[in-house]
Amino acid sequence: MEFNIDYIAHTNRIADENPYIKVLISFFFLLSALIVSNNYYSIAVIIISSILILAVARVSLKDYLKFLAIPFSFTFLTCLFLLFFFPQGAYIWDSGYWGIGITTYSYYISVLTFFRVFACFSSLGFLALTTPISDVMHVLRSVHVPKIFCEISVLMYNAIFIFIERTETMRNAQKSRLGYLTTSMTAFKSFGTMFSNLFIISLEKSDTLQRSLDSRCYTGELPVYKPDRTKSSYPKLVN
Incomplete structure (x- = not known):
């Protein structure tokens, strides 16, 4: 893993x-x-x-x-x-x-x-x-950290993992095609191609994320999970 x-x-x-x-x-x-x-x-x-x-x-x-x-x-x-x-x-x-x-x-x-x-x-x-990030965001919201800061942090946290996963996938695909083993020029070209593709994928993912938020009635505020560890219950959401 x-x-x-x-x-x-x-x-x-x-x-x-x-x-x-x-x-x-x-x-x-x-x-x-x-x-x-x-x-x-x-x-x-x-x-x-x-x-x-x-x-x-x-x-x-x-x-x-x-x-x-x-x-x-x-x-x-x-x-x-x-x-x-x-x-x-x-x-x-x-x-x-x-x-x-x-x-x-x-x-x-x-x-x-x-x-x-x-x-x-x-x-x-x-x-x-x-x-977990949900617990961190709950603590920040409870001490009155601005909501916009918490929301941007959650979205960036999610985007980082998507970015890392796509980078690893493309790098493995290039390695399987000997993109880094022939010459230094080939490796440099593979590296540049990977980052140009990542830029395009980042734009596509940002558009997909916005559409997903809009389809879930996003109004500019994300609910934050409030952990309840004292008893078994459904998660509570606080605005």
Whole structure:
């Protein structure tokens, strides 16, 4: 099975626990990691969030690493740029070319940025991997977050999974036709064809989504599921 964050959020060990507590924990760690400029605190947030995800929620290590893979790539490149191209302070290492080198300040700011960003992603990972989107939206609506923000978030969340599924399908189809194994030019052409098709499919899907909403009497507001975990009953809808 491919990595599916929505499936993990619905099947982990604490998926049915109080969403208010999970949102509070996640946002507390997120905001404190942004405010506190301390590497040790950021590392502590990463460790605590990882323990909650792996040991408490019982999310597999493989899925957790997949969740962090893309953020790690962007964070690594950003911190690498800060490390070599931020010439302030005394030089620790100087390449002698175009001012490229490592200074005391660039080393400090790159390490601080790396751990801070990963602490924030770990905090968000706890929320994303343990709490279904319906519960998150219910919490946001209950604290009077604007309805338009919640509705756009739900639609974007749904569109992301459709986009990922179509991308994977087209990539597998191209691989089966040796679209990436012959020459670099063929791989580049396959990559461009895939993204041009994705653009067209995105327009078609957006039109289909709008027609679906209109056919269900959409008036500009989506009802949000209100979880009732105290007794067995039908789901309640709140406007």
